[in-house]
Amino acid sequence: MELNEKAKQLLETGDVKAVLGFEAGTQGGRRPAFARSAARAERLSFEGEQNLASYVTRKEVKRLGRVAVAARPPVLRALLQLMAERQVKEQDVLPLVQEADGQVRELATAQAMEEYLALSPQQIPAADRELMDKLAAMSQQERWAYWQDQLSRCIKCYACRSSCPMCYCEHCTMDCNRPQWVPVPSHALGNLEYHMTRAMHLAGRCVECGDCGRACPVGIPIHLLTFNAEESVHAQFGQRAGASAKLDYALSTFRPDDKETFIR
Amino acid sequence: MADMYQLSSASLDGLFAALAADGRRILAPTDRDGRSELNPVTSPGQVAKDYIQTTLSAKEVVFPKVERLLSYTLAPGQVELTDAEPAARPTVVFGIRPCEAAGFQALDAVFNWDYRDKFFNARMEQLAVIGMSCTRKDDACFCTSVGGAPGSTKGSDLLLTPTASGYLAEVITDKGRAMVALAPGLFTPVAAADKSMVVELPAALDQPALTAKLPALFDSPLWADQALRCVGCGACAFVCPTCVCFDIQEEADAKAGRRLRTWDSCGYSMFTLHASGHNPRDTQGARWRQRIYHKFATYPDRYGQLGCVGCGKCTRACPVDMNLKEHLVEASQA
Amino acid sequence: MTEPFEPKITAFVCNWCTYAGADLTGTSRIKYQSNVRVLRLPCTGRIDFMLLAKAFARGADGIIISGCHPNDCHYTSGNYHARRRWMIYRNLMDFMGIDTGRITFSWVSAAEGAKWAELVNEVTTGIRAMGPYTEYKQLADAGVE
Numbered sequence: 001m002e003l004n005e006k007a008k009q010l011l012e013t014g015d016v017k018a019v020l021g022f023e024a025g026t027q028g029g030r031r032p033a034f035a036r037s038a039a040r041a042e043r044l045s046f047e048g049e050q051n052l053a054s055y056v057t058r059k060e061v062k063r064l065g066r067v068a069v070a071a072r073p074p075v076l077r078a079l080l081q082l083m084a085e086r087q088v089k090e091q092d093v094l095p096l097v098q099e100a101d102g103q104v105r106e107l108a109t110a111q112a113m114e115e116y117l118a119l120s121p122q123q124i125p126a127a128d129r130e131l132m133d134k135l136a137a138m139s140q141q142e143r144w145a146y147w148q149d150q151l152s153r154c155i156k157c158y159a160c161r162s163s164c165p166m167c168y169c170e171h172c173t174m175d176c177n178r179p180q181w182v183p184v185p186s187h188a189l190g191n192l193e194y195h196m197t198r199a200m201h202l203a204g205r206c207v208e209c210g211d212c213g214r215a216c217p218v219g220i221p222i223h224l225l226t227f228n229a230e231e232s233v234h235a236q237f238g239q240r241a242g243a244s245a246k247l248d249y250a251l252s253t254f255r256p257d258d259k260e261t262f263i264r
Numbered sequence: 265m266a267d268m269y270q271l272s273s274a275s276l277d278g279l280f281a282a283l284a285a286d287g288r289r290i291l292a293p294t295d296r297d298g299r300s301e302l303n304p305v306t307s308p309g310q311v312a313k314d315y316i317q318t319t320l321s322a323k324e325v326v327f328p329k330v331e332r333l334l335s336y337t338l339a340p341g342q343v344e345l346t347d348a349e350p351a352a353r354p355t356v357v358f359g360i361r362p363c364e365a366a367g368f369q370a371l372d373a374v375f376n377w378d379y380r381d382k383f384f385n386a387r388m389e390q391l392a393v394i395g396m397s398c399t400r401k402d403d404a405c406f407c408t409s410v411g412g413a414p415g416s417t418k419g420s421d422l423l424l425t426p427t428a429s430g431y432l433a434e435v436i437t438d439k440g441r442a443m444v445a446l447a448p449g450l451f452t453p454v455a456a457a458d459k460s461m462v463v464e465l466p467a468a469l470d471q472p473a474l475t476a477k478l479p480a481l482f483d484s485p486l487w488a489d490q491a492l493r494c495v496g497c498g499a500c501a502f503v504c505p506t507c508v509c510f511d512i513q514e515e516a517d518a519k520a521g522r523r524l525r526t527w528d529s530c531g532y533s534m535f536t537l538h539a540s541g542h543n544p545r546d547t548q549g550a551r552w553r554q555r556i557y558h559k560f561a562t563y564p565d566r567y568g569q570l571g572c573v574g575c576g577k578c579t580r581a582c583p584v585d586m587n588l589k590e591h592l593v594e595a596s597q598a
Numbered sequence: 599m600t601e602p603f604e605p606k607i608t609a610f611v612c613n614w615c616t617y618a619g620a621d622l623t624g625t626s627r628i629k630y631q632s633n634v635r636v637l638r639l640p641c642t643g644r645i646d647f648m649l650l651a652k653a654f655a656r657g658a659d660g661i662i663i664s665g666c667h668p669n670d671c672h673y674t675s676g677n678y679h680a681r682r683r684w685m686i687y688r689n690l691m692d693f694m695g696i697d698t699g700r701i702t703f704s705w706v707s708a709a710e711g712a713k714w715a716e717l718v719n720e721v722t723t724g725i726r727a728m729g730p731y732t733e734y735k736q737l738a739d740a741g742v743e
Contacts, residue, residue, distance in 0.1 A: 026585050027403045029585055140697055140698075144733060147694045155320070158532075159497040159498075175534055180513070183515060188740035189655055196647075197648060215583035219296070229686055236685050254678035256668060263681070263704060264705070331743045
């Protein structure tokens with residue numbers, strides 16, 4: 001059974017009020033699509049890259065009711081992390097995964113999601129790993145020049161923030177103005193401080209879907225910053241975002257024997 | 265009525281040199297990782313060869329993403345205020361598309377509506393536009409549906425159109441004439457315009473019909489439906505050649521401060537949030553609807569022109585492919 | 599005649615250990631270089647990572663961060679949380695090309711007056727040799743037309 005068939009079934013039985021998948025977009029691209037009727041379900045498939053979990057915390061989507069979500073592993077990780085952070089309830093979302101034989105399976109519980117994820121190890125895409133290694137091999141000044149050059153093109157559109165499933169805060173720290181902790185304008189300091197803040201706010205929460213980098217209209221590889229923070233957490237504390245619906249957030253926990261190398 | 269000339273490809277070097285000798289900086293599309301962006305160039309060789317459009321628009325030349333309005337210093341009992349002088353330098357924008365060039369008119373409508381914006385005007389005065397007609401198009405383009413065309417002269421001071429032997433150069437304004445006068449030897453007068461290489465773009469919708477229909481569609485569930493996948497970022501507004509919404513931010517400490525103007529977007533959830541807590545555009549559907557209505561109903565009403573030039577930059581920049589042309593076609597069929 | 603460069607160093611210290619320790623340095627009449635501006639916080643756990651970025655943005659050439667030794671936090675676990683935060687932030691800063699050699703983290707207890715003086719002297723001498731953090735300072739006006 002393909003996604004569109006499954007979607008029709010779910011909508012007809014009223015099990016879910018909407019199915020989130022992908023449809024054909026401009027110039028051969030793929031884009032998120034909502035099907036709320038069997039007729040709309042026809043065009044849905046699993047093929048697409050955006051992290052659909054970013055929709056389940058939006059109030060316009062919550063109002064629809066229970067939604068089914070076409071879920072690759074990063075989407076599942078995001079959903080689990082959102083459950084751990086109590087932003088979404090297990091019963092409000094129905095992840096659908098595509099098996100090796102092409103069949104569609106429902107993962108109706110957090111446990112089912114965790115078990116499914118355990119089968120495929122989490123890895124940063126090879127191209128990103130290569131770029132991160134290249135940056136790591138540069139000198140500090142070279143890295144500074146690289147990021148200053150990249151960030152100078154940032155226009156602070158917040159496509160990165162808006163496409164991230166973990167950036168669900170209704171009043172983002174950027175939008176608070178008493179005090180205006182991070183400058184709003186897209187000048188050098190404003191861009192540096194925003195991206196630094198966002199990466200730290202995602203440390204231990206980022207599910208490494210890479211959507212932020214894909215969303216950037218000017219092509220800044222912004223996902224590398226959150227990847228860096230997340231990999232740092234994993235390497236130093238062994239914790240991973242999105243592994244379970246039980247919260248295990250590195251920056252609100254600690255071990256007395258955490259080992260650091262740089263404190264005198 | 266445009267004066268028309270023939271310009272050979274090799275002559276572009278001479279043209280750039282003449283413009284530079286006249287003290288003008290030249291901005292043109294340059295390649296970057298598969299995209300093109302407007303950057304300072306010194307020679308035609310640096311200009312991107314094979315681009316449909318730049319990602320950002322040329323509006324950043326006259327309406328930059330961050331701009332100083334004033335600065336001040338503070339001492340006990342006194343404030344010393346300095347108005348910022350717009351850093352406007354003689355500039356030529358070379359190679360932007362007719363759709364983008366048409367955008368300057370829409371910007372002008374707002375920036376000179378009831379108050380004359382000194383920053384925009386200072387930069388606009390120093391700007392000359394050498395447009396480049398389109399020989400290619402993509403699925404996001406729809407200029408012919410909004411009163412434009414891939415070879416339109418609107419908004420350009422000088423419009424170049426590729427021909428088999430170089431370029432047709434149409435002089436549209438006095439600024440255009442002044443540029444030709446810097447290197448008259450490069451321009452050979454021609455009697456007829458050869459625009460055969462300009463790409464054809466059939467109109468995708470009847471825009472006047474849609475504009476007439478919009479008031480009746482205000483309460484339609486169509487807008488909320490179309491906006492379901494919109495994530496509420498500012499990419500569309502920021503890349504758009506006609507969007508002008510801005511925020512004013514003050515950055516200060518106990519000793520000094522500066523007031524800056526910066527781009528803003530009606531797509532943000534807090535764009536219309538009142539101090540009382542009430543938000544008249546509380547859903548993405550309401551904000552999306554406002555975007556359409558502002559460009560296709562309010563602008564014609566208030567300024568006598570559309571707030572959209574059909575460039576398709578919004579569609580290309582959108583992380584979830586909110587294809588404006590598609591949405592407009594759907595609305596005209598609703 | 600230009601004056602020789604004297605670094606500006608911002609120190610974020612916790613009230614109960616390092617601040618008290620620095621006080622002890624004074625009452626013990628131990629002399630040390632005077633380039634440090636001390637900012638007192640209740641606990642290192644209170645130190646927002648952005649405070650470091652702000653210090654550089656506001657002209658600091660070097661930064662010291664210091665608090666109670668692990669297991670000795672006045673609030674029991676504030677310094678443990680701080681330590682985790684610094685481990686991540688330091689990597690991120692380095693990745694973004696910020697000169698983490700200009701930031702020194704330490705545990706200085708209320709009894710370690712001598713250690714505080716030694717720390718400040720070493721850091722100040724080191725930053726003086728590195729020169730002003732011009733790259734970061736240049737950001738203040740960059741990107742505004």
